[in-house]
Amino acid sequence: MERCDLIVSNAVIVDGSGSEGRLGSVAVDGGKIVAVGDVSGWSAEETIAGDGLVLAPGFIDVHTHDDMAVLKTPDMTFKVSQGVTTVVAGNCGISVAPFTTEGSFPPPFPLLGEAQEFRFPTVAAYQEALESNRPAVNLALLTGHSSLRVIAMGEKLDQAADSAQIAKMKEVLHLALKQGCIGFSTGLGYPPAMRAPEAEIIALADVLREFPAAVYATHMRDEGDHVVAAVEETLRTGRKAGVPVVISHHKCAGRSNYGRSGETLKLIEAARATQKAGLDVYPYTASSTVLLPEYVRESDDVLITFSDPHPEHNGRRLEDVVAEWGCSLNEAIERLYPAGAIYFQMDEEDLKRILSYPPSMVGSDGLPGQPRPHPRLWGTFPRVLGRYVRQLKLFSLATAIHKMTGLSAETFGLKDRGFVREGYVADLVLFDPDTVEDAGTFEDPEQPSHGISTVIIDGAVAWQGGAAAGARRGQFLTH
Numbered sequence: 001m002e003r004c005d006l007i008v009s010n011a012v013i014v015d016g017s018g019s020e021g022r023l024g025s026v027a028v029d030g031g032k033i034v035a036v037g038d039v040s041g042w043s044a045e046e047t048i049a050g051d052g053l054v055l056a057p058g059f060i061d062v063h064t065h066d067d068m069a070v071l072k073t074p075d076m077t078f079k080v081s082q083g084v085t086t087v088v089a090g091n092c093g094i095s096v097a098p099f100t101t102e103g104s105f106p107p108p109f110p111l112l113g114e115a116q117e118f119r120f121p122t123v124a125a126y127q128e129a130l131e132s133n134r135p136a137v138n139l140a141l142l143t144g145h146s147s148l149r150v151i152a153m154g155e156k157l158d159q160a161a162d163s164a165q166i167a168k169m170k171e172v173l174h175l176a177l178k179q180g181c182i183g184f185s186t187g188l189g190y191p192p193a194m195r196a197p198e199a200e201i202i203a204l205a206d207v208l209r210e211f212p213a214a215v216y217a218t219h220m221r222d223e224g225d226h227v228v229a230a231v232e233e234t235l236r237t238g239r240k241a242g243v244p245v246v247i248s249h250h251k252c253a254g255r256s257n258y259g260r261s262g263e264t265l266k267l268i269e270a271a272r273a274t275q276k277a278g279l280d281v282y283p284y285t286a287s288s289t290v291l292l293p294e295y296v297r298e299s300d301d302v303l304i305t306f307s308d309p310h311p312e313h314n315g316r317r318l319e320d321v322v323a324e325w326g327c328s329l330n331e332a333i334e335r336l337y338p339a340g341a342i343y344f345q346m347d348e349e350d351l352k353r354i355l356s357y358p359p360s361m362v363g364s365d366g367l368p369g370q371p372r373p374h375p376r377l378w379g380t381f382p383r384v385l386g387r388y389v390r391q392l393k394l395f396s397l398a399t400a401i402h403k404m405t406g407l408s409a410e411t412f413g414l415k416d417r418g419f420v421r422e423g424y425v426a427d428l429v430l431f432d433p434d435t436v437e438d439a440g441t442f443e444d445p446e447q448p449s450h451g452i453s454t455v456i457i458d459g460a461v462a463w464q465g466g467a468a469a470g471a472r473r474g475q476f477l478t479h
């Protein structure tokens with residue numbers, strides 16, 4: 001008999017590859033998986049009875065804004081409680097590192113935190129902060145284009161970068177990748193990057209080529225009326241720079257664009273014959289970001305998630321606040337700003353089509369630290385497993401898990417993660433496929449999900465029986 005730290009016995013192991021589950025046990029030692037299936041040669045310090053529940057690789061949330069949250073709320077309950085063991089941060093062009101500013105702090109940077117909290121000129125400084133107070137989950141970081149723009153261009157962001165500014169951004173990006181960033185992100189639909197031409201993005205994405213596993217993830221220039229052109233631009237950027245692309249939180253926003261995911265997915269599918277192209281999606285028909293008039297215009301309804309000057313309106317409908325104030329919509333938005341909102345602006349049929357498209361990964365796009373966050377922050381992964389797998393039978397459980405684990409690890413180059421395999425890191429989630437479900441609502445979003453039994457990160461129990469179990473062994477993941 002060999003000794004090991006932990007055995008999870010008699011579970012249905014769904015290994016992350018997309019293959020159906022099979023009954024077996026998993027042995028863990030020193031943070032690694034040492035045996036899968038038959039563990040009769042092992043005896044463990046601690047055994048967790050699987051009881052026929054599903055044992056899967058810990059979920060990888062490929063689209064997060066958890067850069068600051070891992071430092072401020074290292075227990076990361078909103079993620080661990082839904083089975084997430086790794087987050088990819090630095091999305092949508094805004095990364096907390098590398099970042100320095102002489103004062104420029106335009107939207108959407110306030111989604112991450114306050115200006116004075118941005119104190120990491122290098123990725124190495126950020127990694128040090130993270131490792132000195134380890135969070136429960138692992139984190140991999142993308143370098144944000146808008147962060148680079150603020151570093152190189154200061155307040156003058158409403159124009160294309162000149163050649164000296166591009167050179168500066170390339171230098172900072174190169175160092176960030178050398179220090180362990182796993183790729184580059186843009187937020188081309190947001191004010192700090194809207195005026196960046198395609199050529200600027202291609203010039204920067206080109207830096208990734210020296211780093212073979214690096215990816216380019218983009219919150220595209222447009223997710224509404226011009227979404228098709230935006231997908232074309234994204235694919236062209238990937239081709240010209242010769243890098244893999246990931247389309248972030250793919251959607252077709254606004255009533256007049258309902259149904260257009262048919263077109264966008266066709267484009268992505270055709271491109272995949274000759275280039276690496278992926279996408280992520282969250283399982284809700286409402287989005288959430290900073291409060292901006294252009295998003296309000298394309299939405300059926302808007303809820304306020306936070307307002308710094310008017311916190312008394314957190315959680316209220318924007319329309320009701322406008323009526324109460326008796327002012328114009330634009331004036332109300334100005335008075336509420338800095339503020340965030342939830343926008344009801346998508347079609348369930350598009351969501352189902354995107355979610356069930358085989359290359360799609362699950363990413364929450366959750367926004368931590370808000371008084372009334374979008375429920376995706378707490379519920380994304382259990383919602384896919386409960387609503388879309390068990391209730392609507394959109395795809396199999398094994399397929400869903402692949403979209404949350406193996407596919408995500410492969411796309412983002414997270415080695416030794418995303419699969420239940422010997423030699424892989426023991427990031428695992430044990431859950432009940434008959435009861436797993438999100439619990440948060442738009443009215444009451446901060447609710448741990450149902451059916452998540454045990455979450456193991458780096459071989460230690462981080463969540464059990466509906467409560468945090470204390471382990472904080474998250475690592476800064478690099479290629």
Ligand SMILES: [Zn+2]
Pocket residue numbers: 091092187219248249
């Ligand atoms: Zn985004």
